[in-house]
Every structure is written in C-alpha cells, then in structure tokens.
Amino acid sequence: MKALVKDKAEPGLTLRDVPEPAIGAGEVLIKVLRSGICGTDLHILAYDGWAQGAVRPPLIPGHEFVGEIVEVGRHAGEAPDQGGLAVGDLVSGEGHLVCGKCRNCRAGRRHLCRSTVGLGVGRDGAFAEYVALPASNVWVHRGPVDLDTAAIFDPFGNAVHTALSFPLVGEDVLITGAGPIGVMAAAVARHAGARNVVITDVSEPRLALARKVGVSLALNVAETSVAEGQRQLGMREGFDVGLEMSGSPAAMGEMVANMTHGGKMAVLGLPTEQFPVDFARIVTSMLTIKGIYGREMFETWYAMSVLLEGGLDLSPVITGRYSYRSFEDAFAEAASGNGGKVILDWTA
Numbered sequence: 001m002k003a004l005v006k007d008k009a010e011p012g013l014t015l016r017d018v019p020e021p022a023i024g025a026g027e028v029l030i031k032v033l034r035s036g037i038c039g040t041d042l043h044i045l046a047y048d049g050w051a052q053g054a055v056r057p058p059l060i061p062g063h064e065f066v067g068e069i070v071e072v073g074r075h076a077g078e079a080p081d082q083g084g085l086a087v088g089d090l091v092s093g094e095g096h097l098v099c100g101k102c103r104n105c106r107a108g109r110r111h112l113c114r115s116t117v118g119l120g121v122g123r124d125g126a127f128a129e130y131v132a133l134p135a136s137n138v139w140v141h142r143g144p145v146d147l148d149t150a151a152i153f154d155p156f157g158n159a160v161h162t163a164l165s166f167p168l169v170g171e172d173v174l175i176t177g178a179g180p181i182g183v184m185a186a187a188v189a190r191h192a193g194a195r196n197v198v199i200t201d202v203s204e205p206r207l208a209l210a211r212k213v214g215v216s217l218a219l220n221v222a223e224t225s226v227a228e229g230q231r232q233l234g235m236r237e238g239f240d241v242g243l244e245m246s247g248s249p250a251a252m253g254e255m256v257a258n259m260t261h262g263g264k265m266a267v268l269g270l271p272t273e274q275f276p277v278d279f280a281r282i283v284t285s286m287l288t289i290k291g292i293y294g295r296e297m298f299e300t301w302y303a304m305s306v307l308l309e310g311g312l313d314l315s316p317v318i319t320g321r322y323s324y325r326s327f328e329d330a331f332a333e334a335a336s337g338n339g340g341k342v343i344l345d346w347t348a
C-alpha cells in the first residue's frame with residue numbers, strides 16, 4: 001500500500017510502498033478514504049524538538065481519518081461499546097489508545113488514562129491506504145455524514161469536548177484562537193445556544209473564517225482588546241465561559257482578565273513553555289479552570305454525531321482538499337496558518 005512515512009530522524013515525509021498492516025485479535029483493518037492534517041503532523045514533518053522526543057522513525061503519522069472497515073479481527077466484531085462492527089462500516093477513529101488497566105480506564109474514564117498511546121505518534125497511523133485500529137477505538141457513522149467532516153472527527157471532538165465542558169445556554173463565551181478547532185468550537189457554542197460568542201486571533205484570514213460560522217464578534221487582538229470587544233457588545237460583567245484554543249500565554253492572560261466572577265474556563269491550547277499568569281485574579285474572581293486532552297470516549301463522539309444530525313455545519317472550516325499524491329502542497333497549505341482544515345484524499 002501507499003503511505004507517507006517518516007523514514008529518518010530528520011525533517012520530511014516520504015510517499016512510498018509499505019506492507020499493509022496486519023491486524024491482531026480485537027482489531028479491525030480500515031481502508032482510509034480521507035485524512036485530516038493536524039498541527040501534530042506538521043511537528044512530525046518538521047521533526048522539531050517535540051517530535052524528536054515523541055516519535056521514533058520509521059513511523060506513518062496521521063490520526064484524523066474516515067474509512068471503511070475491510071477486515072474484522074477475532075473478537076473485534078463484538079466490541080460491546082460499539083454495538084457490533086462489520087465489514088463495510090463507515091468509521092472514524094479515536095486516536096488515543098488507552099491501557100485498559102489503570103484506575104481511570106477500569107472506571108470507564110478512558111479519556112483520563114495515564115498511559116495513552118497516540119495513533120500516528122506512538123504507532124502507525126492513517127496517512128496510508130490502510131490503518132489497523134483496536135475495535136474499541138472505532139466510531140461507526142450510523143447515519144449519513146459528509147466525508148470531509150467525518151475525516152476531522154478527531155479535532156472536531158477536541159472542539160466539542162472543550163465547548164461542552166460547561167453549560168453555554170444564554171451565556172457569553174470567549175474563545176481565544178480561531179484555528180480550525182477554535183472555529184469549530186465557535187460553531188458548537190452558537191448551535192448550543194450561547195448568547196454572545198466572541199473569538200480572538202491575530203490572523204485576519206482566520207477571523208474571516210470564524211465570521212462564516214456566525215460569531216457575534218471576531219476580534220483581532222493585535223489591534224484591539226477583549227475589553228473593547230465587551231464594550232462593543234454592551235457587556236458589563238465579563239465572560240461566563242472561556243475556551244482557550246491558541247496555546248498563547250497572551251491569550252490566556254486576556255481571558256483571565258475578562259472573565260466574570262465565578263466564570264469557567266476550559267483550556268485546550270497547548271503552550272510550548274511555562275508562563276506566568278495572574279493567579280491572584282484567578283483566586284479572587286473564583287474562576288474554575290479545566291484542562292482538556294482529547295475527547296471523552298465515547299460521549300464526545302455521540303455528541304458530535306448528533307450535533308451534525310441536528311444541523312451543525314462545519315463546512316466553512318474545511319478549506320483545502322488534495323490527493324495524497326500532492327501531499328507536499330497539502331502540508332504547505334496546512335502550515336501557512338491562514339486557512340482551516342486541509343484534507344488528503346486517499347482514493348484519488
């Protein structure tokens with residue numbers, strides 16, 4: 001099969017023929033139809049400091065995908081939490097493979113596993129014509145779903161997990177960072193009944209993308225402040241819910257400063273280094289801060305499917321589509337930081 005391989009401990013990816021993965025008991029083999037390019041994949045491509053610590057070549061990266069089950073391993077068809085799996089099922093994959101043995105796993109809180117292995121990071125992933133996955137990591141699309149949207153269920157799940165961490169109905173929501181995940185979170189917050197949804201970024205093209213999903217205000221914080229945004233909307237007491245989706249220390253500072261007393265913050269953005277925050281403000285504003293990693297298995301996945309069935313539209317977020325043969329162009333577009341999600345088609 002064709003696959004994009006990180007062959008050596010240096011920058012780059014190679015498109016080449018590799019053997020199809022063999023599946024073990026409890027696993028399924030999936031023919032990949034489309035995959036999404038994530039920031040993680042850009043780190044692996046560039047082989048930066050994080051990637052050097054996390055990845056051991058040779059590795060096939062890629063963890064965001066949709067595909068079709070072509071083989072069901074021993075016992076995999078009965079995965080109890082999936083209601084049965086069969087050849088021909090259209091599926092996406094949960095990219096966090098959990099240990100099944102730790103306290104949280106055994107209590108059913110698999111997203112809190114302490115020994116998670118990442119698909120396309122710690123084991124071969126979905127930038128290939130076929131990928132093997134434990135049946136317990138498979139999400140079956142039981143109803144009709146747009147294939148590009150199904151390819152990005154993993155980051156969509158980050159957005160949903162974060163956005164639905166705290167009640168949003170009628171609340172004023174601040175989202176810092178209008179990358180693909182921030183924009184999807186804005187769409188979810190809108191759909192879920194927030195009053196004002198304010199999103200910030202320092203990139204105009206990304207703010208333009210956010211406007212397409214119907215935010216109340218898309219603020220360029222290189223030019224203006226969140227406090228000024230509050231004034232424009234007639235807000236007086238600060239945001240009820242904050243969703244941090246940039247990983248930027250400045251954005252985190254702005255958020256803490258603009259929350260209402262008793263406000264709730266869900267933080268998905270991953271800072272690359274430690275940074276100071278106004279902890280006295282967090283204490284005296286009595287803020288709740290929750291870190292978010294991945295998706296809840298499989299409550300978030302259920303929410304994603306029914307949000308789409310209920311009319312949530314993510315199509316503005318997908319801005320690039322390429323055949324896997326043009327992967328270099330696809331990665332260049334994803335790395336430009338100007339658009340939304342970029343999709344690789346493994347059938348064209």
Ligand SMILES: NC(=O)c1ccc[n+]([C@@H]2O[C@H](COP(=O)([O-])OP(=O)(O)OC[C@H]3O[C@@H](n4cnc5c(N)ncnc54)[C@H](O)[C@@H]3O)[C@@H](O)[C@H]2O)c1
Pocket residue numbers: 039158176177178179180181182200201202203206221245246247248250251267268269270271292293294
């Ligand atoms: N916790 C998890 O499980 C998890 C999973 C996936 C991604 N992430 C992280 O979530 C974040 C969002 O992911 P993404 O793919 O949308 O990333 P992205 O890098 O495409 O988007 C981040 C956006 O933040 C903007 N930004 C930079 N400085 C800012 C500032 N001061 N104020 C407001 N915005 C600012 C950038 O211009 C960019 O558009 C990233 O930090 C990513 O590493 C975390």
Ligand SMILES: [Zn+2]
Pocket residue numbers: 038039040063064154155
């Ligand atoms: Zn991802």
Ligand SMILES: [Zn+2]
Pocket residue numbers: 098099100101102103104105106112113114115
């Ligand atoms: Zn575990």
